Amino acid sequence: MGEPRRGWVSLYAAAFALMLAAAIALMASSLGSLRSIGLLWISSVLSILAAGLAVASVLLPRRG
Numbered sequence: 001m002g003e004p005r006r007g008w009v010s011l012y013a014a015a016f017a018l019m020l021a022a023a024i025a026l027m028a029s030s031l032g033s034l035r036s037i038g039l040l041w042i043s044s045v046l047s048i049l050a051a052g053l054a055v056a057s058v059l060l061p062r063r064g
Contacts, residue, residue: 015053022050
């Protein structure tokens, strides 16, 4: 009983995967000598999504 349990490991794992994808996009951009900022934008968006998922994984209560 008591307070609802918090934390979603699956969301946190998805956030980690998004951060890895952002790092790969950033590395690919740097290997291409930053000819296009498209990969930088993709990396930025993935990082922001990962941060949002990480926060949600901690704040959202689990069911059951």
